[in-house]
Amino acid sequence: MGDGGSDSPQGTATSAASGDGETPAAGTPGAAAVTAEPGGEATPGGTLTIVRATDPLNLHPGMNSGLADIATNFLIYDALVIHGFDGKIYPALAESWESSDDGTVWTFHLRQDVRFHSGEPFTSAHVVDHFQRWKEMPTSTKIALLDSVEAPDDYTVVFTLKSPTLVFLNNISQTEWAYASIPNMKKVEELGDDYGVVGVDGTGPFKLEEWVKDDHITLVRNEDYTWGSPIYSNTGPAYPERIIFKVVPEEASRSALIETGEANMNIEVAARDVQRLSDIPGVTVASFPRLSSNHIGFNMQRELFQDINVRKAIMHGINREEITQFVMHGQADPAEGYLHPEVVGAAPREQTRPLVEYNPEKAVQLLEESGWTLGPDGIRVKDGKPLSFTLYLTTELHEQINQAVQAQLREIGVDMQVRRLEAAGYDDATKAGEHDARFIPMIYSSADHLYFFITDSIPSPNTTFWSDPKFDELFEKSQTTTDEEERIKTFQEMELYLLEQAVVIPIQHLKWIFAWDEKTKGTTFHNIHGIYKLMDTWVEQ
Incomplete structure (x- = not known):
């Protein structure tokens, strides 16, 4: 699951800012990690076949925070601005922008040569429509400070904020999970709730041809795309004639399609397949850090998890080093906190490490303090009820990780059952609160994604159903302060509080692992979004 959320600080919103070319994004990690072999002069044509584990649920930007949805939307749509591989913000559908001296009014000047896939001209009315609809979507926390959006003419958009913030420009970048991507308002109106499911209409480099x-x-x-952002050498049209995303849930099957040449790229390589694929002539495998936090989140509505000792015991009952070594084959970093340590706002590891460390003796002590005694089958019991719960998850890898967790927790007398669902069923079930706990591979670009745990995000994306006034207040402070140092300290306090309350159980920080064939050239991979917009990618014929 994508962050749905986050951002990186964008300088000081209380002073005038302009975006004629690029805007620095302080604290944003550099994004260019690996570039596929250029292989000579790029040539248009051919089909790029990409395999991944899951299918999108809804291609209406802002409606869903699933990673497959986001990756697809980067190709179908554009937004006003976008982050480059250097972490700076560049023009996209907006040619330039400026803010008022107090940072509450942002004016964007739009390109006048853009059309939707249907041929409909792109104008400011479409921007206004999307932002108004976005305010009613599950990911609307990203624009919580937006008071109004207006279009004084066809190619000018004016945003008025309730208060200054360091993060507005970042939050409306397409890089922030493609939520700010602009659809054709007429198509949205025509299809209603079916938009994004039975049809779409964007301005991006690729059109939706078929969805099975x-x-x-x-x-x-x-073919008409000539307005690509300068973050790529090629500003349009894209090189591949077609891109096919094949849904292949099984890890071995995804790797096999690369081996046989039936797919050009695997964007979700299993850690156990890295060495085998690396040994195949003509196949390149690359891994690099990913801002992620694989974690278990408890459904805080459950009576069992009202006991903080139970939550803390589970925290201390998991050996993350062992899981990283034997399940992930070293292709992850054991979590010593919740946030990835490279994220601006992550609390110092010397403060977070004691809160998450593997300490089975402490776990047993906490459970016994709460009256959980060992039963004859090795599972702890209290008031005649076993210490048992069911964890919901979606993928083969997640199942492998949590089978290891399951065995470790049994050592301290905790029975964790694992239930694997397909993506749509998981999404429905967790929003409805049917789970006792859920596992997700949280991917994000900054500490702002902690909005996943605020009260206003219940039931989605806050599927922990945790509602805590202190945490809510801290998050609001992080979004409204114009003091960058205060913002960082607030995020650190939020991470520590989240871990002290043991609402989530961090497991590891995953790495990106990609494999591609020798025909695939020119791809620069993004450390947050992987394939990103694929504008420089081409397929050798």
């Missing part, structure tokens, strides 16, 4: 649910999505090149 849970099997594949075919995108075809937008």
Whole structure:
């Protein structure tokens, strides 16, 4: 699951800012990690076939925080601005922008040569419509400070904020999970709730040609696309004639399609397959750090998890080093806190480490303090009820990780059952609160994604159903302060509080692992979004 959320600080919003070319994004990690072999002069044509584990649920930007949805939307849509591989913000559908001296009014000047895939001209009315609709979507926390959005003419948009913030420009960048991508308002109106499911209309480099649910999505090149952002050498049209995303849930099957040449790229390589694929002539495998926090989140509505000792015991009952070594084959970093240590706002590890460390003796002590005694089957019991709960998850890898967790927790007398669902069923079940706990691979770009745990995000994306006034107040402070140092300290306090309350159990920070064939050239991978917009990627014929 994507962050749905986050951002990186964007300088000081209380002073005038302009965006004629690029805007620095302080604290944003550099994004260019690995570039596929250029291989000579790029040539248009061919089909790029990409395999991944899951299918999107809804391609209406802002409606869903699933990673497959986001990755697809980067190709179908554009937004006003976008982050480059250097972490700076660049023009996209907006040519330039400026803010008022007090940082509450932002004015964007739009390109006048853009059309949607349907041929409809892109104007400011479409921007206004999307932002108004976005305010009613599950990811609307990103624009919580937006008071109004207006279009004084066809190519000018004016945003008025309730208060200054360091993060507005970042939050409306397409890089922030593609939520700010602009759809054709007429198509949205025409299809209603079916928009994003039965049809879409964007301005991006690729058009939706076919979607066979849970099997594949075919995108075809937008031949009229000439307004790509300068973050890529190629500003349009894209090189591949088609992109096919094949949904292949099984890890071994994804790798096999690379081996046989039936797919060009695997964007979710299993850690156990890295060495085998690396040994195949013509196949390149690369891994690099990913801002992520694989974690278990408790459903705080459950009576069992009202006991903080139970939550803390589970925290201390998990050996993360062992899971990283034997399940992930070293292709992850054991969590010593919740936030990735490279994220601006992560609390010092010397403060977070004691809160999450593997300490089974302490786990047993906490459970016994709360009256949980060992039963004859090795599972602890209290008031005649076993210490048992069910964890919901979606993928084969997540199941492997949590089978190891399951065995470790049994050593301290905790029975964790694992239930694997397909993505849509998982999404529905966790929003409805049917789970006792859930496991997700949280991917994010900054500490702002902690909005996943505020009260206003219940039931989605806050599927822990945790509601805590202190945490809510801290998050609001992080969004409204114009003091960068105060903002960082607030995030550190939030991470420590989240861990002290043991609402989530961090497991590890995953790495990106990609494999591609020798025909695939020119791809620069982004450390947050992987394939990103694929504008420089081409397929050797």
